[in-house]
Amino acid sequence: MKSVVLESAGNVKIEDIEELGDIPEGYVKIKVQSVGICGSDVHYYLHGKIGDFVLRKPMILGHETGGILESGSASIKRGSVVAVEPGIPCGKCIYCRTGRYNLCPDMRFFATPPVDGSMVEHIVHPEEFVYSADGLTPDEASLAEPLSVGVYAARMAHLGPDSDVLINGSGPVGILTAFAAESYGANVTVVDINPERIEYAGECGFSSCINNKVSGQFDTVFECSGYGHEYSIHRTARGGDLFLIGMGEEEGINPLMASIGGINIHGIFRYVNTYPEAIRIIKRYRNRLAPFLRKHIDVDELPGYLADGEYEKYLKTIVRI
Ligand SMILES: [Zn+2]
Ligand SMILES: [Zn+2]
Structure with missing residues (x-):
């Protein structure tokens, strides 16, 4: 075969x-x-x-x-x-x-x-x-596999209808995490540094913009780009939660803002018991998933x-x- x-x-x-x-x-x-x-x-x-x-x-x-x-x-x-x-x-x-x-x-x-x-x-x-x-x-x-990463992250973040979420990174994992977060009722914004990539998030129906155009801070931030850790720390509100999902690495991060702001940083690796939920989310959003x-x-x-x-x-x- x-x-x-x-x-x-x-x-x-x-x-x-x-x-x-x-x-x-x-x-x-x-x-x-x-x-x-x-x-x-x-x-x-x-x-x-x-x-x-x-x-x-x-x-x-x-x-x-x-x-x-x-x-x-x-x-x-x-x-x-x-x-x-x-x-x-x-x-x-x-x-x-x-x-x-x-x-x-x-x-x-x-x-x-x-x-x-x-x-x-x-x-x-x-x-x-x-x-x-x-x-x-x-x-x-x-x-269901790449979406599972987002489902697991959204579950670990205890998202609900009052959650304001920022997702840094408009690649497949970032956008699928956006779908998972929205399925929990969260209000989601996606950012990226790349003007071509950010268009995918817009096509999938998310409010989206280039990194430096977003204002304010967010209680929950999902770092999905792998290269925006320091940026993501700055975008997380005091006492908020930052989830590291992207698999890249960034050199020379200054973690001072995270300690001063009392930011909780969580590593997310793969997923646990997410498939049935991921399959339901795909059914629900199948039209908006067209770019995938x-x-x-x-x-x-x-x-x-x-x-x-x-x-x-x-x-x-x-x-x-
Ligand atoms: Zn994969
Ligand atoms: Zn084991």
């Missing part, structure tokens, strides 16, 4: 790999249809590593997965559209046992070395991490598409397997 294998930095190939054997007890078989390209896939393609995760042997890319259930499930009908949660935690450590499996040190997560991802025709996966997304297309179902569903390519086009850097021109690219 066809798969997308990252051999080494800058070298990705379509490879024919062996079909799957028997399905283990508790696992289901899925025909993968749609896999979104994530910033992390691009980062592994360009650099061969993210932090301590280093590509040491060839790895299948992809973790934002929508597909069709083929067999093995007691609760989901064959032929249903499903969304696949890409991380399998150990279930035994103190984090798993206290409901924070996103922090499990033994997590096996798609397309995080050495674990293979989902850009392959079939996968088998534990049934508990496969969710019915009937009524959605597989492309839409693939958005605009660009799809056939899997055979992917090596050239990555080499040309074409993905930079779109908010999200979905690979059809």
Whole structure:
């Protein structure tokens, strides 16, 4: 069966790999249809590593997965559209046992070395991490993964109708976090330094502007750009909450304003039990999510598409397997 294998930095190939054997007890078989390209896939393609995760042997890319259930499930009908949660935690450590499996040190997560991802025709996966997304297309179902990050952040922020939220970063994670925050009733503003990117937030129906045009401070700020930490500290009201979601790094941050302002800074990594909620949010906002569903390519086009850097021109690219 066809798969997308990252051999080494800058070298990705379509490879024919062996079909799957028997399905283990508790696992289901899925025909993968749609896999979104994530910033992390691009980062592994360009650099061969993210932090301590280093590509040491060839790895299948992809973790934002929508597909069709083929067999093995007691609760989901064959032929249903499903969304696949890409991380399998150990279930035994103190984090798993206290409901924070996103922090499990033994997590096996798609397309995080050495674990293979989902850009392959079939996968088998534990049934508990496969969710019915009937009524959605597989492309839409693939958005449940990046949206989950926003759902988890919105939940940790205890948002409600009286929340005024600023989101710094108008990329996929920033805008999907905006949808999650709005679903909790929050009043949301999205900012970015890039005039082209900020248009996506406007297209998705959010009040949006270039960073320096926003005034006032916000009780809750979600830093989704990865490069605006100090800016985000300055935009957080006294005693407010700043959530670090973007995976970049900023050098030479001056944290003085955070300590003087009594700002609570929270790190957000992945998510916990978010898929059913993410799927409901996609159903509710499906028309406004159009900019995420605009660009799809056939899997055979992917090596050239990555080499040309074409993905930079779109908010999200979905690979059809
Ligand atoms: Zn991702
Ligand atoms: Zn664990």
